[in-house]
Amino acid sequence: MAFQCQRDCYMQEFDTCVVSCVPGESTLENNGKKDKLKGFNLKLKDTILFPEGGGQPDDHGTVGGVPVLRVLRQGPEAVHFISSALEEGQEVHIKLDWERRFDHMQQHSGQHLITALADAMFGYKTTSWDLGRQRSSIELDTAAVKPGEMEALEAAVNEKIRAHIPVTVNLLSIDDPAVEKVRSRGLPDDHAGPIRIIDIEGVDANMCCGTHVSNLSHLQVIKILGTEKGKKNKTNLIFIAGSRVLKYAEKSYGIEKSLTGLLKTGADEHVDAVDKLQKTIKRLQKSNLIILREMAVLIALNFKNKADRGNFFSLHNKDGDNEFMNIIANEIGFQDTVIFLTVGEEKGAGLFLLAGPENIVTEVGPFLATNTQDGFGAHRDKKYPMSTMKYTAVFLMLWAYISAGGPGHLV
Template identity: 75%
Template sequence: MAFQCQRDCYMKEFVTSVVSCCPAELKHEVSGKKETLKGFNVKLQDTILFPEGGGQPDDHGFIGDVPVLRVTRQGPDAVHFVSSSVEPGQEVQLRVDWDRRFDHMQQHSGQHLITALADAMFGYKTTSWELGRQRSTIELDTPCVKPAQLQSLEEVVNEKIRAHIPVSVQLLSIDDPEKNLFNKWLPDDHAGPIRIIDIEGVDANMCCGTHVSNLSHLQVRYMHIYLLLLCNKSSDQ
């Protein structure tokens, strides 16, 4: 699986064609109440709107002037839920909600960086993480994070950001022997090449999400938020 949003995470607009448009329903929650919206599931030839997966929420955006309310993955396809139908076969212009996308890119790359350094420096494995609208959390396999460790981690994280370390994407074919390093994490319905996010000299990990191209794009304020959450996690123990 490699959509245009994964090949170029910084692309904001994209022209593609509609493959199919079928009636559908979307269940979602508004003000604590569950509602069902009637609309259409649209499959496109390709997309710059990321489908939910790998711990990262989906993108929002537009197909022409029609808002995209949800994007999910079905095997090799991304399915876009919209309230109005679009004609199969026609060319359409996609636009992504860039503020939402870039926030997700920063938070996701930040998680990879902290996860890798916490493991390398202290042997703390990441057991789970959640990318939220207000904050993100990273859970480490340890009963506590000592203040000195937290300070050291913060210093190294920000050192990597200041060093302008590049972040690149590597695609491994299904026949590549290196895939065995990551194969156990693949979903059953995975299709296409295996995508590796490589933070140069720091970490290489399989991931389907969108990421920054350089750690300098994270901005120190994001790392401060992450590290506060780690501290809060440890103080709850």
């Protein structure tokens, strides 16, 4: 069966009736996480909401004012997942999220066009494709593309768009000899009804269930962003079509404008300016590390040279690291001295090091780890992730412990 969304891809509102509505559940993606929700599986007499399939995501919209969260195909039927029930036999009005649909139409028809010309021009077959949220990709059956090929492909694709070539939908019976002449990656196991052929006049005829533009001019423009290495000696071609190109240009200009303000250079000089900054940062970081190491040695020597130094040393340095703490501990020596060091910013996670006589570290270490780890896990080589906001409290705890006489006096 062909749904109304497949018979007229441009229809944005439609009246139909409820065939059934039963409790069900569906897995929905939310901010990169998949949540399983309970709701209702709704079947309609017909629908303008496209069910996920053929590499194309499902449509969004409302049925009888109720938001449709997902649409899946089950054989010849479309199942709409909704949050609240509708009555069987009820007349309902469907409203389509047109912006989402038209975006999908542009990307899908764009994929057909790119696929056809990549094959015709270079013999690169398409093995799969993905309609992403921001950009789409086509997997080409080639380990690599030659220099200049993607530029030539992009030029040819946009030439076809400017030629206003019509795109038509033909329905063929499964035993029609014409089916054998069209491009296809095969039918799904639960396919039912006629075969749907998307025909780009003089360019391509492809078996497809998705929604498409009626003329290549509706694609506006296609931009091939580049290629990247795919799986199993394949190449992924990355592209955007139609409105996505306009959004990409707007976003790119915004970034360019911001960089111009930050770098105080023209757009053509951004790369050189950032390269110089990165080299300067590396030099400064290297100098900073040298200074920190020298500072660690001086801090340790200063403590060792104090006549009244005692047997406890504590220090916090927000710019330090593991090596900074290790140098201090090793220079002071922890056979007779308890050393408590912390590094990191005053907010957020940091590290602390506890070193000293084995009996003290053995008793105090696990206690401190339990009270300061902030969910970072068990202690490791006596270095414990911690929030440095707790530094003062931990320092006082240790000071009280040492003052009380060591093992056996921890409260």
